[in-house]
Amino acid sequence: MSHVDDGALHAYLDGALEEYPIAEARRVREHLDVCAECSERLESARRVRSDAHAILSMAAPIADAPSIEELKSYAERTRKIPPRVPVHGRRLSWAASVILAIGVGWVMRPDDTGFVSESVILAPIAITESGNPMVETDGLNERNLGGVYGPSVLADASSQGQEHSVIDPAREEGEVEIPRSGVTDVERERSRLVVRAESGNAVELINIETPMDLIPDIEPLLVAHRRIVPSRGIAQWDPLETLVELEVEAKSEGLMDRPRSVSGPTLVSQFSLGRGSVRVVPEDDGRFKDEPLQSVPGFEVTRTENVGGGRKFIGTITTQRLEGDYSIQVILLEPGVGLDVLPSLGTSLNEVRVKAETGWVILRGPRSGQELETLLMRLFPG
């Protein structure tokens, strides 16, 4: 029986084992009853936990809450939304303390060529100035250089002098869908992900200003390869929320071609862009519904990325985790792609691989080769 890891020891001390899967919680308790080594580690963890708590307590303010009536009164006084600003009435500026929000999602469909095209769903955009919600747009290509705010989202509307329908401060949440044929381009421009789409008579230039290091997965998915795209996007946005959370659940087109391909969408990325909430989730993907999940049974896919950084799609790497335990990587290379493209193998990892008609399949993990072989067999039985 393997020892209990540090995380489970701390969960045990925190009384959080109840939140673990029942079998795992039972295993931890039973193991601690019989394992002297883990019992010692438990005591050590207990000391660390106690010390950490003591340290944090040194800087812990004691705060009484004001009455709820005072809070409500405060809310009434401070929640006055100013009138909307005309489209060309003002310029956005660095000094304006403007925060924009937008939700963006993509919808996948096969086009005539069999490739996947995207559709964009736009959520409303909110701009706040000096803490007050208001809206400004200044026409095509007007840009809020959002660097001072870190990750932010910028929307440009070429609405020819008319207020843009997407920009709607009155909507506190919701979604606006742009026809799937609307997306005209998705590309990366330096530090920005730029999605261009058409909506009705207007052309949207949606520049998602965010450092790419915050979105390590979206770039190869949507920009470089365009081979893995979300199957559906739903944008949820809340102007009073501070950050946009973008979850991208995506499929790999390459993997779909495989006999044992990704069935369900894999959560690829979640990151913050600005204000609001963006979630890209799968559409009704009956097409792939019956296909088995391309993960080792018992493992959960936690990350999917493409092999290499080039524009050509050559394979995928999925990181899969056995809950509460270790992670493995399953690497699927396209037919004809050699092993030289593989990232280097970490010192603590072993690797097994097999060459199938669909290309190399490699499994890496912190386990013996024999164990990895077993996992590989579970992934591709037969």
Add this chain to the structure above:
Amino acid sequence: MSRIDWNDLYRTTFPDLVRFLHRKVWDVERARDLAQEAFVRALEHNPKKPRAWLFQVAANLARDEARTAIRRKKHLVLLKSDREATSASQGGPEADLDSKERHGAVRNALSSLSEKDREVLLLWDAGQSYSEIAKQLDMAVGAVGTTLARARKRLVTAYNQQGEHDVARG
């Protein structure tokens, strides 16, 4: 759906929220302001899971706070008394200095953690459950324990490495 007892939630969660925010903005008054702001938003939105929602919004507010100076007046005197300030000054200048030093040491130790480790640690310290933390930070419940274990170790090590401050010695 059961109605939310806002009075109770407010009374029980506000101190936790301030505690959580204080380790992010390192200003008690500001932490209280932000906690209040989070509650006002919660009242407006009436979220289904208000406690988790509050911490999410609070974290976002703190993040914004770091990015931009929000110009606004203090609309409400949040606290009738500032116990921390009072207790510190009651001990005299030496106690004040001691308190500031300890405070700085804790801050330094926390800043040595990765953002994720720090977030998990502070959420736990503010009374969030593993499940709530996992949901808020989009991680598995099992990973919360692992992260907490690592964060606690690093916090203690970083704090003790600051020489005079050894939690083991008090």
